[in-house]
Amino acid sequence: VTMALLPFAVALICLTASPTGILGLAPPPHLGSKINTRSTGWNSSPIVPKYAPSVSPLTMTPPHHHHHHNRRANNNDITPLKMAVEGDFDPEAISRSVEAVKAGSLNARFRALYKFTRPHTIRGTILASCAGTTRALLDTPGALQNAQWGILLPRAVIGMVALLLGNAFIVGINQIYDEDIDKMNKPFLPVASGEMSKTFAWSTVLASGIAGPLIVAKFFPPLLLKLYMLGWGLGAAYSVPPFRTRQNPILAGLTIATVRGFLLNFGVYFAVKDAIGAPFSWSPKVSFIARFMTGFATVIAVTKDLPDIEGDKAFNVKTFATKLGVDKIAKGATACLVLNYVHAIATGILSKAGTYNPIPMIGGHAVLASVLLARFRVLDTSSMGSIKLFYKRIWDLFYLEYLLYTLI
Numbered sequence: 001v002t003m004a005l006l007p008f009a010v011a012l013i014c015l016t017a018s019p020t021g022i023l024g025l026a027p028p029p030h031l032g033s034k035i036n037t038r039s040t041g042w043n044s045s046p047i048v049p050k051y052a053p054s055v056s057p058l059t060m061t062p063p064h065h066h067h068h069h070n071r072r073a074n075n076n077d078i079t080p081l082k083m084a085v086e087g088d089f090d091p092e093a094i095s096r097s098v099e100a101v102k103a104g105s106l107n108a109r110f111r112a113l114y115k116f117t118r119p120h121t122i123r124g125t126i127l128a129s130c131a132g133t134t135r136a137l138l139d140t141p142g143a144l145q146n147a148q149w150g151i152l153l154p155r156a157v158i159g160m161v162a163l164l165l166g167n168a169f170i171v172g173i174n175q176i177y178d179e180d181i182d183k184m185n186k187p188f189l190p191v192a193s194g195e196m197s198k199t200f201a202w203s204t205v206l207a208s209g210i211a212g213p214l215i216v217a218k219f220f221p222p223l224l225l226k227l228y229m230l231g232w233g234l235g236a237a238y239s240v241p242p243f244r245t246r247q248n249p250i251l252a253g254l255t256i257a258t259v260r261g262f263l264l265n266f267g268v269y270f271a272v273k274d275a276i277g278a279p280f281s282w283s284p285k286v287s288f289i290a291r292f293m294t295g296f297a298t299v300i301a302v303t304k305d306l307p308d309i310e311g312d313k314a315f316n317v318k319t320f321a322t323k324l325g326v327d328k329i330a331k332g333a334t335a336c337l338v339l340n341y342v343h344a345i346a347t348g349i350l351s352k353a354g355t356y357n358p359i360p361m362i363g364g365h366a367v368l369a370s371v372l373l374a375r376f377r378v379l380d381t382s383s384m385g386s387i388k389l390f391y392k393r394i395w396d397l398f399y400l401e402y403l404l405y406t407l408i
Contacts, residue, residue, distance in 0.1 A: 116168070116204065129159070131406050135269065136286075162212050165208040174239040177239045177241070253298050260300070288347055289401075338372065338373070345362050348361035
């Protein structure tokens with residue numbers, strides 16, 4: 001159990017570190033004046049979609065950042081790199097990365113591949129795997145004492161690799177088909193920035209999309225392969241024409257909620273039960289996490305569009321954010337998450353005694369709900385830096401829920 005919980009200790013260290021130092025959420029204070037536009041691109045030439053000529057980044061006013069978001073380290077060689085790798089709009093750092101890739105730098109190509117996998121989604125997949133494994137072992141009497149670790153650990157690693165390949169396939173194919181939109185919304189992504197060629201991006205996506213199912217077919221039962229391919233298909237349909245479910249806010253939300261909320265958590269738990277030879281049953285805890293994370297992933301599916309609202313409007317991508325505005329979506333998302341936490345607390349209170357550990361189930365969720373409300377109170381919906389930080393904090397709470405899952 002200690003080994004299984006170790007990743008959470010690392011996650012907590014990352015989550016409590018400075019968001020500027022870890023994620024580089026704020027652009028340098030002089031960036032807006034340097035490129036004469038809102039910080040939505042890495043190139044001094046604004047990107048305007050040809051079928052939306054009335055939209056010009058030059059007409060956008062620069063956001064007002066809080067003073068604590070504008071700190072920049074003195075080491076100009078390190079800070080821009082962090083910002084480019086983790087996802088902010090530093091045109092100098094990204095330009096240097098593009099030049100390094102063209103010069104043949106292996107480090108630069110590795111950084112581009114790292115960004116291509118969307119690290120925040122990778123963290124969620126890894127934490128879900130660790131938490132689901134721990135929960136399945138704790139729920140099975142004698143599993144920890146009698147476990148054949150020489151067999152289980154390699155199988156767990158293989159399963160993790162398959163999940164990460166599926167993750168890379170879904171986020172990678174999205175970057176290929178969203179290249180033009182990303183040039184406006186997420187210019188730090190490697191396909192949009194030019195750090196990764198379309199040929200290499202396609203090679204990575206196809207390799208991931210083929211290797212993942214083959215691994216699952218080889219090492220896991222048929223039911224898991226069916227679930228994996230369901231997630232694979234939904235993830236592809238999200239981005240690939242003619243489906244492009246991302247263009248319908250309801251279908252996009254259902255896709256993300258199904259894949260990251262239900263399939264991932266149920267699949268990991270089922271796989272561990274199968275590996276240790278225990279029959280699967282819907283325990284109250286796995287049933288709870290499937291419900292809770294499906295609701296949470298639905299909120300993420302909506303709030304992910306908050307930082308992208310201007311590019312989505314320019315490219316006629318319909319989202320709840322473009323229809324209702326940042327302020328209403330932020331309030332609605334916060335309300336939905338608070339209700340999700342209330343549901344968790346009520347589940348802990350109303351369930352039969354001994355079903356859950358009351359301290360993490362009731363107290364832990366009350367604390368996370370309080371953190372959410374505190375983050376919402378400082379949100380400035382007129383500041384893109386504040387919106388990004390709010391969205392990052394939602395992911396932080398998503399990660400922390402997996403810690404509670406192992407303790408409830």
